[in-house]
Amino acid sequence: MSSLGRWWWLIGLVALGWLLHQLLPILPPFLIAALLAYMGGPLVSRLEHVGLPRTLGVLLVFSVFFLSCLLILLVLVPLLGKQLMGLYQLTPKVIDWLQTVALPWLQSEFGLEEGFWRLDQLRDTLMSHLGSTTDTLRTLLSRLTASGLAILIWFGNALLVPVVGFYLMRDWDSMLLKLQALLPRRREAYITDLVRECHEVLGAFLRGQLLVMLALAIIYAIGLNLVGLNLGLLIGILSGLASIVPYMGFVVGIAAALLAALFQFGLDLYPLLGVVAVFAVGQALEGVLLTPWLVGDRIGLHPVAVIFAILAGGQLFGFTGVLLALPVAAVIMVLLRHIHEFYKLSHLYADPSDQSGH
Known part of the structure; x- marks a missing residue:
């Protein structure tokens, strides 16, 4: 590849990165839909191999997925809500135990100053807010209702996920073949x-x-x-x-x-x-x-790579970065493996005694 060609590739990559950064606010529903298509694609292919039309297979997979989500919402969410309230009410007791039992022992063992932790203020704050939980929820609900545009955008994105996911899952194999045909x-x-x-x-x-x-x-x-x-x-x-x-x-x-x-x-x-x-x-x-x-x-992926990828993606690009973290980490890991192989075959890594004339 000529020097001019490399510069054009570099400019194209920079332009693509800038475009993706500008499109970050609208990317999450498309990324979630792509994840659903990627996860459900093999199952649809298996259904297609047993004689089921691909479109019908996609509808079947989507039906099972959304019925499962509906069941989770109807059964687990109320139970989790009760347990979260129980955890919220248990927190002051945990703070009391820390202040009266655990932290005094740490203070005596490590010679910390009295009142170093100041957990009594945190406990009093939590206790004062326990009784106002319903008022807080009512205020939050009223604010959400007032911002009608935000609710419409969120609802539109939620509807966009299954629509985009359906078409991606149905046409996944054909899109891959078309992309492969574009390769040099x-x-x-x-x-x-x-x-x-x-x-x-x-x-x-x-x-x-x-x-x-x-x-x-x-x-x-x-x-x-x-x-x-x-x-x-x-x-x-x-x-x-x-x-x-x-x-x-x-x-x-x-x-x-x-x-x-x-x-x-x-x-x-x-x-x-x-x-x-x-x-x-x-x-x-x-x-x-x-x-x-x-x-x-x-x-x-290595556990350290998973932790770093998720944290780095969230820090750099928010929720969109979290969705992109693992795919990008997988690509980087494969590229690093090939770079390592090229490096071991290069003159930089070679033993000088193996080179002719030395």
Whole structure:
């Protein structure tokens, strides 16, 4: 490629980045729809292989997905709302325990000054707001109602997701073939291999790890509710979501569940052992059954890469950056792997003793 050609490529990439930055406010519904199409595409293809028309397969997959979302809204949201209120009311008790038990011990052990933590002010603030929760919700609702344009935009975006997702899922294979036909003929095989590697990394993580997260959330929520923990559903779901990074869901979940069990049951040994047993069973199932079955030995993203990608995407581009974080991280990881291979074949890496004439 000539020097002028490289400059044109660089200018094109800069212009594309500037355009994407300008379009950030309208990108989220399209990105969510693309994610739905990417996740549901293989299932639609399987239905098509058994003789079902692709359009009918897309309608079937979308129907199952939206019925599942509706069931979650009707069943889980009210339960989670009650548990969130319970957590809100439990917070002052936790602050009291920290101020009267845990923090005095830390102060005596580490020689901290008296009143170093100032948690009494935080507790008084929370207590003063507990009674005004309904007033706060009423004020928030009135403000949302007053901003009719914002509600219309949000509602329009919510309707846009299934419409765009339907067309993307229906035409996914044909769009990929058309994009492949646009590739330079000399570089088509190489670019196709790169895209295939990115697809393996991202597909292994999204389809595999997200299913593992869902399974762990169900296991933890059911197990903690069987133990009798009042916040079992909330902690179970949060633990499953935190499992996007391996072992983080276990650490966060067991710590939160043990703390909630201490405040609910006191020092009763059996509920505490029950909490430990629930998370031990969840980890055993994840290691022996869930991860080998749902993820297998496909290449996944490193946990540190996942954390950094999500935080960096959110910091740079907000919610749109969070949606783009994992796909971009998968592409970067594949490109870095190829750059590493090129580097090891280059003269910079070669042993001087292997070079002729030295």
